[in-house]
Amino acid sequence: xxxxxxxxxxxxxxxxxxxxxxxxxxxxKAGVFSVLVGRLAYLQIAxxxxxxxxxxxxxxxxxxxxxxxxxxxDLQGRPxxxxxxxxxxxxxxxxxxxxxxxLVNLKSLLPHANIDIEKILKEVNSRKKFIPxxxxxxxTWEDFSKINVNIHKLxxxxxQIGFKRYYTQGESHSHLIGYVSPISKNEEESNPLSKxxxxxxxKIGVEKAKDAILRGKLGxxxxxxxxxxxxxxxxxxxxxxxxxxxxxxxxxxxxxxCYERLKGLSGSVSVINVKNGEFYALASSPSYDPNIxxxxxxxxxxxxxxxxxxxxxxxxxxxxxxPPGSTIKPFVALAALESGVSHKExxxxxxxxxIEDTSLESGYKTxxxxxxxxxxxxxxxxxxxxxxxxxxxxxxxxxxxxKIAEVCKRYGLGEKVFKSLYEEKSGVVPNKQWKLENLxxxxxxxxxLSAGIGQGYFxxxxxxxxxxxxxxxxNGMRLSPKLIYDIETSNVYNERIIADxxxxxxxxNALDEATNAPGGTSYRSxxxxxxxxxxxTGTSQVRAISIKEREEGLIKNKDLPWEKRDHGLFIGYGPxxxxxxxxxxxxxxxxSGSGSAAPIASDIFKYLFEKKLNLKRNEIFNV
Amino acid sequence: xxxxNNFYSSxxxxxxxxxxxxxxxxxxxxxxxxxxxxxxxxxxxxxxxxKHSQRFILGLIIFFLVIFFxxxxxxxxxxxxxxxxxxxxxxxxxxxxxxxxxxxxxxxxGISLQPSEFVKxxxxxxxxxxxxSINNDSSFIKTLIIPLIITIVPVLxxxxxxxxxxxxxxxxxxxxLFWISGLNYKYxxxxxxxxxxxxxxxWQYLKDYQKDRVLTFFNPxxxxxxxGYHIMxxxxxxxxxxxxxxxxxxxxxxxxxxxxxxQTDFIFTMLGEEFGFIGTLLLLLIYAALIMISxxxxxxxxxxxxxxxxLGVCNVFFIYVFVNIGMVxxxxxxxxxxxxxxxxxxxxxxxxxxxxxxxxxxxxxxNIIIEKTNY
Numbered sequence: 001x002x003x004x005x006x007x008x009x010x011x012x013x014x015x016x017x018x019x020x021x022x023x024x025x026x027x028x029k030a031g032v033f034s035v036l037v038g039r040l041a042y043l044q045i046a047x048x049x050x051x052x053x054x055x056x057x058x059x060x061x062x063x064x065x066x067x068x069x070x071x072x073x074d075l076q077g078r079p080x081x082x083x084x085x086x087x088x089x090x091x092x093x094x095x096x097x098x099x100x101x102x103l104v105n106l107k108s109l110l111p112h113a114n115i116d117i118e119k120i121l122k123e124v125n126s127r128k129k130f131i132p133x134x135x136x137x138x139x140t141w142e143d144f145s146k147i148n149v150n151i152h153k154l155x156x157x158x159x160q161i162g163f164k165r166y167y168t169q170g171e172s173h174s175h176l177i178g179y180v181s182p183i184s185k186n187e188e189e190s191n192p193l194s195k196x197x198x199x200x201x202x203k204i205g206v207e208k209a210k211d212a213i214l215r216g217k218l219g220x221x222x223x224x225x226x227x228x229x230x231x232x233x234x235x236x237x238x239x240x241x242x243x244x245x246x247x248x249x250x251x252x253x254x255x256x257x258c259y260e261r262l263k264g265l266s267g268s269v270s271v272i273n274v275k276n277g278e279f280y281a282l283a284s285s286p287s288y289d290p291n292i293x294x295x296x297x298x299x300x301x302x303x304x305x306x307x308x309x310x311x312x313x314x315x316x317x318x319x320x321x322x323p324p325g326s327t328i329k330p331f332v333a334l335a336a337l338e339s340g341v342s343h344k345e346x347x348x349x350x351x352x353x354x355i356e357d358t359s360l361e362s363g364y365k366t367x368x369x370x371x372x373x374x375x376x377x378x379x380x381x382x383x384x385x386x387x388x389x390x391x392x393x394x395x396x397x398x399x400x401x402x403k404i405a406e407v408c409k410r411y412g413l414g415e416k417v418f419k420s421l422y423e424e425k426s427g428v429v430p431n432k433q434w435k436l437e438n439l440x441x442x443x444x445x446x447x448x449l450s451a452g453i454g455q456g457y458f459x460x461x462x463x464x465x466x467x468x469x470x471x472x473x474x475n476g477m478r479l480s481p482k483l484i485y486d487i488e489t490s491n492v493y494n495e496r497i498i499a500d501x502x503x504x505x506x507x508x509n510a511l512d513e514a515t516n517a518p519g520g521t522s523y524r525s526x527x528x529x530x531x532x533x534x535x536x537t538g539t540s541q542v543r544a545i546s547i548k549e550r551e552e553g554l555i556k557n558k559d560l561p562w563e564k565r566d567h568g569l570f571i572g573y574g575p576x577x578x579x580x581x582x583x584x585x586x587x588x589x590x591x592s593g594s595g596s597a598a599p600i601a602s603d604i605f606k607y608l609f610e611k612k613l614n615l616k617r618n619e620i621f622n623v
Numbered sequence: 624x625x626x627x628n629n630f631y632s633s634x635x636x637x638x639x640x641x642x643x644x645x646x647x648x649x650x651x652x653x654x655x656x657x658x659x660x661x662x663x664x665x666x667x668x669x670x671x672x673x674k675h676s677q678r679f680i681l682g683l684i685i686f687f688l689v690i691f692f693x694x695x696x697x698x699x700x701x702x703x704x705x706x707x708x709x710x711x712x713x714x715x716x717x718x719x720x721x722x723x724x725x726x727x728x729x730x731x732x733g734i735s736l737q738p739s740e741f742v743k744x745x746x747x748x749x750x751x752x753x754x755x756s757i758n759n760d761s762s763f764i765k766t767l768i769i770p771l772i773i774t775i776v777p778v779l780x781x782x783x784x785x786x787x788x789x790x791x792x793x794x795x796x797x798x799x800l801f802w803i804s805g806l807n808y809k810y811x812x813x814x815x816x817x818x819x820x821x822x823x824x825x826w827q828y829l830k831d832y833q834k835d836r837v838l839t840f841f842n843p844x845x846x847x848x849x850x851g852y853h854i855m856x857x858x859x860x861x862x863x864x865x866x867x868x869x870x871x872x873x874x875x876x877x878x879x880x881x882x883x884x885x886q887t888d889f890i891f892t893m894l895g896e897e898f899g900f901i902g903t904l905l906l907l908l909i910y911a912a913l914i915m916i917s918x919x920x921x922x923x924x925x926x927x928x929x930x931x932x933x934l935g936v937c938n939v940f941f942i943y944v945f946v947n948i949g950m951v952x953x954x955x956x957x958x959x960x961x962x963x964x965x966x967x968x969x970x971x972x973x974x975x976x977x978x979x980x981x982x983x984x985x986x987x988x989x990n991i992i993i994e995k996t997n998y
Contacts, residue, residue: 017805018930019922025799025938026918032945033911037904039952043862044900051862058859059875097852226879 060235061095061225062130064196067216068163070243072177072206074252075280077618079168081177081207086164086294087144089157090132090198093124096156105153106135110143127197134182134198138164138295151230162198164294165207169252171287172259175315176250178205179293193218203293205315206248209420210484216243247485247620249278254615257607258283261600267568267587268316269604270462273615274470274573274582277479280615281604282463284316309563318417318424321459322586325538325593326387326521327571328408328454330472330507332396333380335407337503339399343380349390350374355397355445367393367449368550370539384510385520387537389453396452401443404451405431410499411468413460417481427464430457455541462584469535469571470582473508475501485617511536512576515598522570525598533605535572535583537593542566557591565589568596574605581608637690640987642920648913649964649979653679655906656965659894662872663886671886671967678969682976689980694988697981698752698928705749705773711738712780727784728970737970739781739789744978746797747935749773754804755928756995767810770801787833788958792942799938800931836956853889856881857951861895861903868899886967888959892951910944920986926993929985936978943975 043051072081089106096102103117113136124133135157139147147159165180167173180200183191193199193215201215202208219240224232258269262285271281288305305313314320337343351374357365369375369389375382383391396404408414414429428434430451432443450456460468467481476499512534514520521537543564549555557565568590573582583601590596653675660671689697697704711729719726720735728735753770774797781790802811826834860876869875874896877885885893895903914937921933940963947962949955961971 014805014927018803018927018934021803021805022918022922022930022934025802025934026915029914029941030911032941033907035954036945036948036952037907039949039954040861040895040900040903040907043858043952044864044895044903045866047862048865051859052865054859055863055876058856058881059879224875224879226881232879 059224059226059232060222063221063223063231065219065221065237065240066162066196066199067193067218067240068242069165069180069200069216070210070214070245072214073245073247073620074250074255075248075278075615075617076251076253077247077620078252080173080248080250080252082166082168083163084166086137086162087139087141087159088137088162088198089135089139089147089159091120091124091135091157092130092132093127093156094129099124099156102155102157103135105150106147106157109146109150109153110136113139113143123197131195131197132158137198165200165291166294167290169256170291171289172256172283173250173252174205174287174290175284175317176205176248176255176282177290178202178207178209179290180207181293181297191215204423205421206246206484208422209418210246214243214246217241245620247617249273249280249482249485249617250282251280251615253611254604254607255281255283257281258604259285259287261603262587265587265590265596266310266316267585267590267597268320268462269586269600270317270466270584271604271608272463272466272470272479272481272582274474274479274579275477276482277467277470278482278615279463279466280581282315282317282483284314286310286312288312315423316586316588317462318421319461320586320588321425321427321461322567322569322588323456323458323540324413324454324460324465325540325567325569326389326454327465327536327538327569327584327593328451328458328460329384329387329392330511330536331408331411331413331468332392332404332452333384333507333510334472334499334503335403336380336395336399337506338407338500339403341380341395341398343506346377346379347383347391347394348374348377349388351390353390353393353449355449357446365446367446380506381510381513384507384536385513385517387514387521392452393449396448397445401448401451402431404448405429405434408468411471412481413464413468415464417461417463417467418483420484424463425459425461427461428457428459454538462586465569465571465586466582466584469573469584472499472504473511473573473579473582475499476504508534511573515572516576521594522572522598522602524594525570525602527574527602527606527609529609531575531577531605531609533572533574533583533602534576535570535598535601537598538569538571539592539594540567540569542589562589565591568593570594570597570601572598572601572605575609581605634691637987641690641983642916642986645913645916645920645979645983648909648916649976651909652913652964655894655909656890656962656967658871659890659965660886660967662874662897663877663890663893665878666872674969675967675972678972679964679976682972685973686976686980686983689977690984690987692984694929694984694991695993697748697984698755698993701748701752705745708738708742708745709777709780712742712777715780715784725784725786727786727789734969736973737789739777739784739786739793740970740974741977742777742781743789743793743796743939744936744974744981746774746777746793747800747932747939747978748981750797750800750804751928751931751935754800754931755926755993767806770797774798785830785833786959787829788946788960791958792939792946792960795942796935796939799942800935803931803934803938836958853882853957854951854953857889857892858953860892861952864896864899864902866900868895868897868902871897873897888947888957888961888966889951890966891948891962894965907948914941914944917982920982920989924985924989926991928993929989929991933982933985936982939978940975 068083071079074080093099099121103120107115115135120135127133144159167177180202183194183199183201187201188194191201202211217240219238221237222235224235226232258281262269262283265285267285269281269283272279349369351369351372353367354364375386375388378388378391408429414427416424416426418424435441435443447456451458471477471479514536515522515534516526516532522535527533568587570585570593573579583604585597585601587596657672657675660675661668664670664672715726715729718729720728720730727737727739729738750770757766778790778794781793856876860882874893876882876896877893882889882892894906917937921930921937924930924933943960943963946955946960950957961968963975
């Protein structure tokens with residue numbers, strides 16, 4: 001096997017060979033060590049400043065601090081919307097290596113909690129990676145501490161203490177005050193709080209209207225964090241600033257009373273101070289508990305609220321529009337007086353009024369009085385007292401729709417009362433131009449007659465009616481309607497409006513008779529006592545009555561399905577001697593105004609008179 | 624003849640002839656590790672530092688035990704020791720303890736040990752005996768295939784655990800002995816060439832996470848939160864340390880847990896962060912001095928066995944240091960290799976003390992001549 005000169009091992013001189021090989025290895029080792037030293041010099045000296053920056057970026061994190069929302073008080077200074085502490089958990093995408101894994105770990109930790117991993121993942125991915133996204137909004141203390149103990153398994157997930165809005169008055173104030181919920185996509189740009197996904201914004205009512213004032217200012221802090229993002233210490237901080245307080249003109253006790261009085265009905269109440277335009281109550285029924293929105297609300301609850309036929313989510317005092325019906329009559333009467341109609345002039349009512357209509361076979365169209373057999377001879381006072389339709393058909397026809405519209409608009413109908421409430425509707429006061437612009441056709445004479453009794457195209461809201469009446473019975477003082485005390489409306493600005501006190505006296509007297517004289521439409525609801533109320537009922541039709549039905553006899557409201565029944569309305573003021581309050585009541589599909597709405601108004605006035613509520617502002621100062 | 628007096632005097636003589644600079648450097652390194660672990664545990668001596676000390680004391684006991692054995696006895700039982708260590712590797716899949724997806728540990732009397740750490744040295748022992756014993760005129764198969772087989776077997780066993788890092792060290796340690804023993808350099812050229820050619824094939828056999836690590840090594844930013852995380856954070860820790868470091872126990876990267884497992888494989892970065900370039904350079908110098916002394920001691924031995932064994936131990940130790948520091952500085956892929964004497968880890972501490980015990984034994988018995996035996 002031995003082949004000369006071809007050794008597998010070079011073993012001529014073993015000793016030397018080993019020394020030589022060992023020396024070579026030593027040289028190689030020295031070379032390798034030099035490389036290591038060079039590498040360390042490169043990292044630690046040449047690249048030091050870069051790595052220093054990275055190391056600082058690693059350990060220093062910026063966090064936003066949620067501001068506490070401003071508190072909403074009522075007239076008397078009772079807090080109506082406050083903040084409570086709550087335990088929540090959030091996740092920050094850039095601080096976790098695997099969002100889904102963290103969420104899965106969290107879910108296994110809180111098996112009973114409702115964590116929709118897919119939904120949260122979607123939310124996390126749709127936002128900027130440093131924006132914290134809420135996972136669970138309102139945690140029990142037990143769960144909160146469980147999370148804290150197991151925090152090391154939940155990379156990027158942070159338990160924190162946040163604020164939740166709490167509404168002390170519950171459902172009686174929910175439409176008015178509104179509620180808050182997470183900031184939506186389209187609000188993100190205008191709301192600086194959107195940097196904090198857990199922050200909320202007002203969605204409706206005062207919460208939305210005054211969101212910019214209530215929300216406060218974000219604070220922020222720089223914190224040193226460890227690798228899993230846990231706060232080790234705070235380096236610096238700018239505290240968040242609580243939102244400003246807001247005081248409403250609403251008296252929460254009165255509001256609650258009004259709401260309770262509407263229980264079981266669908267409708268609304270508006271109470272206004274006739275002297276300064278402050279709204280003391282704006283109640284709507286049915287309602288919902290605004291506190292359910294403080295937690296994430298289930299789809300089912302939301303769907304139920306949306307599909308409820310009594311529309312609990314809608315503020316019926318400002319967002320639902322109704323034909324005013326006979327409640328418009330005092331304003332039509334005022335228009336007539338201003339047009340030169342004497343209040344003494346009488347018209348004959350035989351239960352119907354005919355006008356020519358060549359399109360019909362008979363050549364004329366019949367307009368019926370609500371009283372089939374008619375009222376006989378009626379003057380203005382009696383017409384308002386008994387709500388004679390035929391009288392108003394005739395004066396409406398005489399003075400024309402434009403005059404009626406002009407007066408109604410002057411009193412605030414067809415215009416939003418509170419410019420700040422987004423959900424408010426403006427109503428409609430029709431005239432010839434309006435019809436041409438909106439419906440594209442000419443005005444018909446018959447439509448003037450309908451408008452004369454508050455039907456047809458006329459639409460108003462409860463708040464509008466109470467404001468209009470207030471300005472009618474305060475001797476024509478224009479009011480700046482007020483709901484929120486803030487800088488813009490703190491100076492009461494009253495201006496006389498063009499209304500002859502002589503005319504207003506006639507109408508006031510007629511309204512007094514309508515309630516306090518036998519035969520008046522709301523006589524049954526009159527208040528017997530030192531202070532009295534006066535007012536006008538209204539019944540607005542929601543269906544067309546066919547000729548056939550008229551001949552066979554009108555179907556009684558109680559025999560009709562709920563949604564076909566007439567709306568019952570009432571506008572009233574009191575005390576009659578020195579009016580302080582104007583009230584409007586609308587009961588949806590309540591039948592008649594005298595039957596459904598007037599008794600409620602009566603109860604509200606009694607409450608106002610008897611309780612002698614000190615409806616004076618108890619000022620809340622911003623501290 | 625073998626009475627107690629005699630034993631004590633010979634033990635005393637052995638203690639006297641120990642190379643104390645080497646032992647001193649070992650103890651210095653232990654204290655560096657102790658200081659590092661004390662910092663990492665945020666000043667809690669009772670956690671890692673205490674256990675580290677206990678292990679070092681146990682390591683010292685092993686070191687002295689190895690010294691007191693007769694070198695000829697060690698030579699005689701070299702294959703047996705190697706065989707036993709292989710057996711311990713073989714039984715791992717059946718009795719081993721699994722952790723993090725790898726089965727590397729066995730439990731002996733309540734202590735979990737990592738046999739692969741010891742195999743590094745037992746292989747050197749076996750190869751040293753082998754190369755000592757061969758005749759140059761032996762057949763090709765006998766002279767090359769057998770040592771190749773005894774090298775490849777433990778490497779393959781360790782790869783399947785899986786533990787690529789340790790397998791590589793075993794392999795490199797073994798190969799280094801082939802070189803020392805004077806194998807014709809042509810074989811190394813052929814070997815390197817064939818390894819390069821077989822790389823694409825070997826790639827197929829790597830586990831996914833191992834492939835990831837290799838890919839990440841070439842581009843750490845590929846996956847900064849996944850596999851690249853360790854190396855990125857490690858480089859940040861080292862780099863942000865600068866020349867003078869952030870100060871003892873002031874390292875933000877290490878104390879805020881940005882460095883995972885920093886008490887084991889990444890402990891060097893923590894030292895680099897807190898003591899800066901000055902600190903890492905000093906540490907490298909200590910290691911260099913230890914290696915230089917080891918080489919010097921190794922070459923003093925008269926027998927080939929002692930030289931092979933000592934140089935082999937020294938090479939394994941060097942590879943340890945190089946792979947660990949190369950890994951944490953981003954020069955090498957992350958392969959889970961501890962930094963000897965400093966990293967927290969029992970088996971590696973005991974094994975390295977075992978290794979240096981062998982080295983010291985060879986030095987003490989440097990004048991002993993060992994006959995070639997029939998293997």
